[in-house]
Amino acid sequence: EVQLVESGGGLVQPGRSLRLSCTASGFTFGDYAMSWFRQAPGKGLEWVGFIRSKAYGGTTEYAAPVKGRFTISRDDSKSIAYLQMSSLKTEDTAVYYCTRVVGNWFDPWGQGTLVTVSS
């Protein structure tokens, strides 16, 4: 069974950093791009960014609101994707989801991890 499990969320002060992890199982992790999304309380889904597989250079793309502050990386030996978030703002408060990128769609999704940015 393909499964994604996020971890690392919690309460963090504005301006600080936090790293989220997405642990994958049930598929050959290194063959796929991985993406992060977020959902602010009561709001819709927002794409955060993705990282391509090593076969496609392992390069990254980010949404404008997080570019320069967030960094996505991957460790194929551990089947983990990371989302390093820095200079956090209160508006970054959200549930963060990781997903596997299949073609140009996203499947499956993890259960999400809540990040709360507050003083």
Added chain:
Amino acid sequence: QSALTQPASVSGSPGQSITISCTGTSSDVGSYNLVSWYQQHPGKAPKLMIYEGGKRPSGVSNRFSGSKSGNTASLTISGLQAEDEADYYCCSYAGSSTPVVFGGGTKLTVL
């Protein structure tokens, strides 16, 4: 403001059919047959329902179908069931500079 426009809410009675629209531009929905749809129940993770405009993943009911005309994609759910009550989001590829654009979501209420 989301890049793709969806109605905030739609509703239907059990057994009926409903359609959710997703309007983009000639730079995203209109240029690529790469629209996907996601279902999200409250407090749950999103689930892929339709990809590449009209294809269904294994395990998704054939009551769900997708189509596109011009810059507007649509998700149709036939034979509405209570379990279909959820939020639905559309997503499209929009080119190398903005690879992913999403709709704001539509809340489906089964009356």
